[in-house]
Amino acid sequence: MIRAAIAIASATLVAFIVVPLAALLLRLTPAELIASLQTPAALTALGLSALTTMISLAITLLLGTPLAFVLARADFAGRRLVDALVDVPIVVPPAVAGLALLLAFGRFGLLGPPLRALGIQLSFTTAAVVLAQVFVASPFYVRAARGAFAAADQNLEAASATLGMGPLRTFALVTVPLAGPALFGGAILTWARALGEFGGTIMFAGNLSGVSQTLPLLVYLELEGGNIAVATAVSVVMIAASLVTILIVRTFERR
Amino acid sequence: MLQVDVRLALRDFPFAAQIDVPPGVTVVVGASGAGKSTLLRLVAGLLRPDAGSIRLDGRLLCDAEHFVEPYRRDIGMVFQEYALFPHLDVAANVGFGLRARGIAASERRARVARMLERFEIADQRRVRVAALSGGQRQRVALARALVIDPAALLLDEPLSALDPQTRGRVRGELRALLETVAVPTLLVTHDQADRAAFPERVVRLERGLLLTAAS
CATH class of the missing domain: 3.40.50.300 (P-loop containing nucleotide triphosphate hydrolases)
Structure with a gap:
């Protein structure tokens, strides 16, 4: 009796997840899928998503790696506060993140006047897309990297030092290779979250083709415009990217 | 002294x-x-x-x-659990300190080879340290510490x-x-x-x- 109830509960939830995905995948024939993806709007959004997610990932790696190392190893006043703040974007609703970015970097935002004095306008540009992605997605990498750096065997770094390697080379030749799988898994999660970023982007960067219209925004626009085929085709691409992400992360977690 | x-x-x-x-x-x-x-x-x-x-x-x-x-x-140091680099093979572990000193790859190979001969682990040079026995690990750790003179x-x-x-x-x-x-x-x-x-x-x-x- 209890076993049956458990089986039914489990099967219901699995089916609930699988059925919508199947509906997306079964909606179009392969020919229709390819044709829909070759529309100018889809190709432009695909290119823009590829470009912006690569840039936001690069920024995350460049700034997030030192931050994660400091959070894992350094002992300073306010470390726990910084540690918690870094995680905030994970739980903040994306639309709220977009509004916050607008109020900070928008033309009439907190930093609007100094940015304008420098001739920089961020809101409703491709740069705004990247900023929104970094804001919502970088915590996933920082969390993973922080955990890996904290768990690393510091005797190995000490051994490297006694053998004559300075701190930077020890970091590059010992710390990073050993944390490698975790860093890679965190980077993949960050990339996937950036690829799916919608709320912050539409609030802070708008929905302009070729400027800020990434794949998720295109899905929304095409559906609004009644063009279900393109919306579906783009969604299939994003689901494929998600599945590949999960497979990669799982593979690295098992190592 | x-x-x-x-x-x-x-x-x-x-x-x-x-x-x-x-x-x-x-x-x-x-x-x-x-x-x-x-x-x-x-x-x-x-x-x-x-x-x-x-x-x-x-x-x-x-x-x-x-x-x-x-x-x-x-100063060469052999750590309690040896602290060998798990992502490197025996030869790369032993040659690590020579690499730190910017010694050319050919000389590095020769000096590592001599050290591995002396410690009788030459046949393990391409083996990852995780596959070594405890005694072999200890010799790798000692060789790694001594190769830098x-x-x-x-x-x-x-x-x-x-x-x-x-x-x-x-x-x-x-x-x-x-x-x-x-x-x-x-x-x-x-x-x-x-x-x-x-x-x-x-x-x-x-x-x-x-x-x-x-x-």
């Missing part, structure tokens, strides 16, 4: 050691927690003393004003990571290998059998206090 005269406040008791280590093996015995690893970490530069100085062959390694970073000390050698419980059956045999091997090492060598251990195997010079560390008179 390695000259140590340092003090450091530890959590449970103050640490103070004054010892002149001549070339050859000096065994430091003491219970666990007595500060044996602290002594080695101070000499290696992995810890800073509160006061005092360390000199090696006349070179000042640290005092109140100076501190030579561990990567500039030229260190000015001093530090061994932190070099036999404690081995199972009791292997320990006796490896102790004999270690004794023979260390006879060929002509630099000041500190070997810390809590094991009376280690002490018996290196009877020439034994000092005792008790609750952070190094008494050089013990034997």
Whole structure:
């Protein structure tokens, strides 16, 4: 009796997840899928998503790696506060993140006047897309990297030092290779979250083709415009990217 | 000659050691927690003393004003669990310190090969360290520390990571290998059998206090 109830509960939830995905995948024939993806709007959004997610990932790696190392190893006043703040974007609703970015970097935002004095306008540009992605997605990498750096065997770094390697080379030749799988898994999660970023982007960067219209925004626009085929085709691409992400992360977690 | 005269406040008791280590093996015995690893970490530069100085062959390694970073000390250290790099094979582990010194790949290979021959692990050169036995790991750790021609050698419980059956045999091997090492060598251990195997010079560390008179 209890076993049956458990089986039914489990099967219901699995089916609930699988059925919508199947509906997306079964909606179009392969020919229709390819044709829909070759529309100018889809190709432009695909290119823009590829470009912006690569840039936001690069920024995350460049700034997030030192931050994660400091959070894992350094002992300073306010470390726990910084540690918690870094995680905030994970739980903040994306639309709220977009509004916050607008109020900070928008033309009439907190930093609007100094940015304008420098001739920089961020809101409703491709740069705004990247900023929104970094804001919502970088915590996933920082969390993973922080955990890996904290768990690393510091005797190995000490051994490297006694053998004559300075701190930077020890970091590059010992710390990073050993944390490698975790860093890679965190980077993949960050990339996937950036690829799916919608709320912050539409609030802070708008929905302009070729400027800020990434794949998720295109899905929304095409559906609004009644063009279900393109919306579906783009969604299939994003689901494929998600599945590949999960497979990669799982593979690295098992190592 | 390695000259140590340092003090450091530890959590449970103050640490103070004054010892002149001549070339050859000096065994430091003491219970666990007595500060044996602290002594080695101070000499290696992995810890800073509160006061005092360390000199090696006349070179000042640290005092109140100076501190030579561990990567500039030229001191070989064998860690308690060996701290071999798991992502590198045996040859890359042994050659790590030569790489740090910017020695060309061809010379590096030759020096690593000679060292692996001497330690009888040449046939393991392409093996990852995880696949080695405890005794082999210990030899890799020792080869890695010696290939850089260190000015001093530090061994932190070099036999404690081995199972009791292997320990006796490896102790004999270690004794023979260390006879060929002509630099000041500190070997810390809590094991009376280690002490018996290196009877020439034994000092005792008790609750952070190094008494050089013990034997």
